[in-house]
Amino acid sequence: MAVVKPHLIRRRTICATHFRDLRNLVRPAGRRTVYMKLVADYCLHDPSLRPTAVWEQERNEHSSPCAMIAAVTEAKRIAAEKAIEYVQDGMIVGVGTGSTVAYFIDALAQIKDKIAGTVSSSENSTAKLRAHGIDVLDLNETGPLSLYVDGADECDPNKCLIKGGGGALTREKIIAEASETYVCIIDPSKRVDVLGKFPLPIEVIPMARSLVTRELTKLGGEPILRDFTTDNGNIILDVHGLQISDPVGLEREINAIPGVVTVGLFARRPADIVIEGSEPIQVW
Numbered sequence: 001m002a003v004v005k006p007h008l009i010r011r012r013t014i015c016a017t018h019f020r021d022l023r024n025l026v027r028p029a030g031r032r033t034v035y036m037k038l039v040a041d042y043c044l045h046d047p048s049l050r051p052t053a054v055w056e057q058e059r060n061e062h063s064s065p066c067a068m069i070a071a072v073t074e075a076k077r078i079a080a081e082k083a084i085e086y087v088q089d090g091m092i093v094g095v096g097t098g099s100t101v102a103y104f105i106d107a108l109a110q111i112k113d114k115i116a117g118t119v120s121s122s123e124n125s126t127a128k129l130r131a132h133g134i135d136v137l138d139l140n141e142t143g144p145l146s147l148y149v150d151g152a153d154e155c156d157p158n159k160c161l162i163k164g165g166g167g168a169l170t171r172e173k174i175i176a177e178a179s180e181t182y183v184c185i186i187d188p189s190k191r192v193d194v195l196g197k198f199p200l201p202i203e204v205i206p207m208a209r210s211l212v213t214r215e216l217t218k219l220g221g222e223p224i225l226r227d228f229t230t231d232n233g234n235i236i237l238d239v240h241g242l243q244i245s246d247p248v249g250l251e252r253e254i255n256a257i258p259g260v261v262t263v264g265l266f267a268r269r270p271a272d273i274v275i276e277g278s279e280p281i282q283v284w
């Protein structure tokens with residue numbers, strides 16, 4: 001039996017193949033704690049996956065977490081590649097952040113000579129775009145954009161979204177607002193009837209952490225500080241336990257708390273088109 005070296009699983013980013021290989025070593029050896037850490041690390045790599053959901057799948061002998069992860073990954077790729085159809089010659093394309101958008105960037109690289117450049121929503125996406133030789137421009141220089149392509153953590157039937165699982169919500173909201181058409185690319189796990197199961201991310205000025213935490217608690221949520229600093233040098237509070245029946249009202253209310261930079265509710269300016277990478281693919 002191969003020995004699983006702890007340093008192998010200390011990495012914070014584990015690709016699907018690496019996860020599958022390590023899992024096949026760890027599980028038969030009965031190393032439950034190591035396995036749970038492996039799942040948790042994989043879920044860090046992909047914020048749309050929750051360790052508890054993966055472990056629940058594990059208890060079901062008819063499906064495996066690997067199968068679930070592979071299906072979600074495939075759905076993201078399908079949605080991202082479909083979004084390329086909205087890119088027209090000479091466009092400057094707004095580009096979001098996250099694992100679904102990573103597939104979009106890969107697809108965009110194939111047609112990079114056709115576009116005039118991109119505006120990026122995060123340092124991560126900027127690095128990925130530049131690695132592909134795609135120009136990244138300043139939104140102040142480009143003016144309004146025709147197209148923005150980004151993912152979401154949850155999407156309701158009105159195309160209102162929760163975003164910010166990757167911590168880029170402020171720049172994402174700026175680009176969404178500056179864009180004529182927001183094409184949202186999701187896997188089917190993101191579709192919900194009522195927003196709020198995914199903890200609502202809020203970017204906050206560091207000195208306002210306690211004040212904002214108290215205000216959010218009054219609204220019925222349980223804010224948890226994320227171990228993360230945004231590209232803008234701020235903190236993120238993830239608010240658990242909200243049932244968001246009035247997304248537009250809650251977005252306005254939270255944005256009005258002093259110290260809040262942005263709430264990850266995209267309701268006042270929702271998505272225009274949603275591409276869900278299900279089988280068959282759905283565009284609505």
Ligand code: 5RP
Binds near residue numbers: 046096150153168
């Ligand atoms: C980043 C975001 C992402 O769009 C959201 O977290 C979805 O990410 P993924 O495509 O990895 O599931 O809002 O701030």
